Amino acid sequence: MSVTSQSFQERTQYLAAVDRLAASHVLHGSESLCKLLRYLADHSLQNPGVPVKEYQIATEVLGRPSDFDPHLDSTIRVQAGRLRAKLGEYYSSEGESDPVLVELPKGSYTLSFHTRTIPTKASSAELREEKQTPNRTWQMLLNWSAAVVGLSLLLAAGMALLVVRWENRNRAASVMARNSAPSAYRTFWKGFVSGPAEPWVVFSNAAFVGRPETGMRYRNPAQDSNAVILDHYTGVGEVLAVHELDRAFHLLNREVRVKRGSLFSLDDAKNNNLIFVGSPAENLSLRDIPMNEQFVFQRLTSGARKGDLVIANLHAGAGEPEYFIGTPTNLPMNEDYALVALIRGLNPTESVLMLAGTSTMGTQAAVEYVCHEDSLTQLLSRLNVPPNGDLKPFEVVLHVKVARGVPVESEIVALRSEGVK
Structure with missing residues (x-):
């Protein structure tokens, strides 16, 4: 009161x-x-x-x-x-x-x-009385204790049986839910949902210097060694990509673990399936993991597009360009390129999937491509993977059309795979 x-x-x-x-x-x-x-x-x-x-x-x-x-x-x-x-x-x-x-x-x-009334200690007279009464009730307590122990054992056995039945039912329901997902989902993501642990989704968050109100830029280690690093920013495409992956894994009745790249360590990579969202230019943890052998992200070192991020075609086939490069950074974006690459993990029983574009829009497009049934079906067909078949390592370059800051169409323009000659 x-x-x-x-x-x-x-x-x-x-x-x-x-x-x-x-x-x-x-x-x-x-x-x-x-x-x-x-x-x-x-x-x-x-x-x-x-x-x-x-x-x-x-x-x-x-x-x-x-x-x-x-x-x-x-x-x-x-x-x-x-x-x-x-x-x-x-x-x-x-x-x-x-x-x-x-x-x-x-x-x-x-x-x-x-x-407030604080409980006080019992008086000495009360304590003396308490010392005299246990002998009269000790036998009764023993009888009750035996009954309680027996009842507890029965309850424990019953609870154990219920838990086992619940786990079996939950496991069966999980398998049924996974089997109800589209066939293309089950085939493409099989290696990521069949393991004992949830896969890691590692999204890019590059190191910046500067201030949002005065302008930020990528950190240059050579000249910004003493600058305060801002590593809590990521692209719009990465945010939408993580949401899209969560939706896809929900259809497969599986959770994902999400971590930003700056907090990722090689210990996380040893015995886990990994999904990297964003290129090594911003997802710096990718630089510590052996990845692509056919297509790699590079910055041009000369020419009119010097400094721009491209996908380099290390072993260009007939009619293929040496570089895949999107809209110049000084113009409104209308096209981008993205890479979808699957390799074996540091532990050969695990898999690593990279979904990345030369811009945040390309990254979003790469994730959407492997999370939509129609495009997944097309990809599996190009990789010669039958329903419920096993995926082999591959690298695919996507050409992405962008309209008003949104990726609207993606198509495969280059493909390398152990299963495709």
Whole structure:
């Protein structure tokens, strides 16, 4: 209840409770919350029954100007919510045995003080009496204990049987759900859903320097060794790609684990199936894993397109270009190129799939290509993989048409595979 009147002793007790709160580990370093707590406590004790307004708190505690408008600025409500949460945290930990409970009811800025009754230790007379009674009840407790143990064993056996049946039923349901997915999905993703662990989806997040408000650029190790690295940005295509992969694996009744490239380690790669989203230009973890042998991402070192990212055709066939290169970066994008490549993992029993474009739009297109039934069917046909057959390592280059920042059409323009001559 809120304080309406209090004796000098009660007031002293309440203020001591506030002091303990302000000095607690929970509020350590939260100067603004401590200031708010003391202000609300003083107001509640000096003006019992008189509510305090947001405007008062803003101008008298937080130093807001006189034109402060609580309808436009939610700072006070946010601070009150934080204080309310801290009070709950305190009384569930270090303040568990405090004799006074301080509360800030929701929708109010008036503190409530409650005196709590703390259980006391039993008197010596009660302890002597307790020592005399066990002998009379000991045999009864033994009988009850035997009955409880027997019943517990029966319950444990029953629960074990139920768990086994539930796991078998769940496993059967999982297999049925997976079998209900389109045939092309089951064939292409078979190696990624049949293992004991969920595959890793590793999306690119390149290292940048600079600030969003003044401009950012890729980090150059040669000249930015002391610059602050920003590694928490990724492309729009990568975001949509992860969502698309999650949808595809949901159809296969399988979860995926997602991690950004800067946090990925070779330990993660040893015994897991991996799906890399984004090229080595931004997904830097790809540089530590042996990948493609036919098509690789490179930056041009000369010519009018110097510095642009391309897919280099290391063993160009008849009529194939040396490089696959999209729209110049200074023009609106209308085409891109992407690579879909499957190789064996560091552990030969695992697989690594790279889905990447020379831009974020190409990356999105590569993922969509292997997550849509019609394009998957076309790819499996080009790879000569029969239904439920096994995929062999392959590398495929896609030409991607882009309209208004969205990949709208993809087609295979180059293919290398152990199963295709």
